[in-house]
Amino acid sequence: MKAPALFIAHSLKRSRALVLSMGILLSVFQVLLILVAGSIQRSGGFSQIAAMLPPFVREMMGPSIATFMSYAGIVSLGYFHLSVMGSLVGLSIAIATVPASEVETGFIDLILSRPLRRHWIITRTIVVLLVSFTFVLGCMTLGTWIGLSTLSPAGVVRPSVRLIGMLAGNLVLLMLAWGGVALAIAAGSRRRSVAGGITGVMALAMFLLDYIGRLWKPAQSVAWLSPFRYYSPFDLVMGTPLPGKNVLILSAIALAGFAAAYVMFSRRDISH
């Protein structure tokens, strides 16, 4: 086990700058959101903002609008804001496409010229994905906790620890699902840009599919295909418990992606 452990440690070390900066950035974002939420709360502006929302948005959000347009709702936004989701999907792709990059540069020739089983290339990537998302989501929740502890106006209703935990857990599963998809594509690719590009376009298409599915009833019949469908932050903010179906489907996508990556990488010719 010495060689695989060394290889995993080497890969974690290589990704530390990216993961560390992402963790710090997103935790700062949580603190800033709490600052903004506190400011709106003090000025009593939540009801005014809700009234200013376009009718289609109000229709889409339904009764959750009242919950969302609150201090707790805005604080929770840090777990499903478009920029946060985009950054995390980007991080997923960046980590999961490392095998394709190693094939492209030829670095893998030296690694696999040593007596190391091929599956360690995939196992290592999964470990880095798990560690990275645990760390980044850990930083985000830490940011939320620090923000709430130090910046919350007195007497305000804060989001519960359970809600933040469920949002973070559901988000980790969503990112692991995208990690699985990216890893499966990367395991069969010789170019990182190709693997990353395909996954990026897929993620964007699936995000739009889910978005359209929420706005336009006819699109709902195909919206179930989107992994984003199984991350429902509004329902969680409304107090609905994390649906087991979401956990199951996102886990299944991640596991299917990882399994496909193992099979493809073990069978492929490695040439750059």
Place this chain on the structure above:
Amino acid sequence: MSDLSAVSIQGLTKRYGGFTAVRELNLEVAPGEILGFLGLNGAGKTTTIRILLDLLRPTSGHAFVFGHNCQRNSLRARAEIGYLPAEMSIYPDLTGRDVLHLFAGLHSRPSSLTLRGELQERFQLPDRDLRRRLREYSTGMKRKLGLIQAFQSDPRLLILDEPTEGLDPLMQEAFYALLADTRRRGGTVFMSSHVLSEVERVCDRIALLRAGELALLRTVGELRDLAIRRVRVILNADTPPPSELPNGARLIGADARTLTFEVDGVLGPLLATLRPFPVADMEVGEAKLEDVVLKYYRGGERQ
């Protein structure tokens, strides 16, 4: 044979769609041997090396390293190998020490710091340089680092792809000395190179691939015998050239007292033909491996 050989390649074929990179290759490398693996670009050398490392899977045939099947028992096979790729593609932000530490740790054979120190000394790559990042390394320094990482675990088989590419003449000498020591210790070297003078100097045998097929497999000595040599004969008196020449000899120049021949093969029959002639002196040009190999490169010739 495969159990005894350091490398045994049996009926190896690798196809990519309609293109055949290696066709029915058979090759045995004995332990302690240094084999020069030659061929023009695209001849199939790298494909063969990648199959030995289990990076590529053959379409048919088998390859063995010390009796271990390179595909079915690839971990055992790779445990015997030290590999130097043609290009050292390593992250430029790593230091030389990181690289040596990583690749020593990934090998199942323990690396000794004493051996690493000796290699550093041979290739003049001190600890001070190993603390620098690879982005600051010159091509030659990267090559030296590559050689150290290949040799540092003291593997039984070294697969070296263009080992002296980018090395200065002094470091090339250091490399040749290392190869000589490796041979003395019983190590086997499977070496791809385009530098024919180097192959002639360090290799015991030469395998030449052409369009994926083995076109030549001979010892360096045998190849020298195959080389065309130029023989200049100086005569004591004006004499016409011989009317008949043995097979393999050709008159390429003649004046009153000097005859120049090209001889393909052994010199004996020509000397017998010249016995009646008033020979004052004779110059025999050195047989050049390059002449033979280039002939095979150009095509048409087969072992």
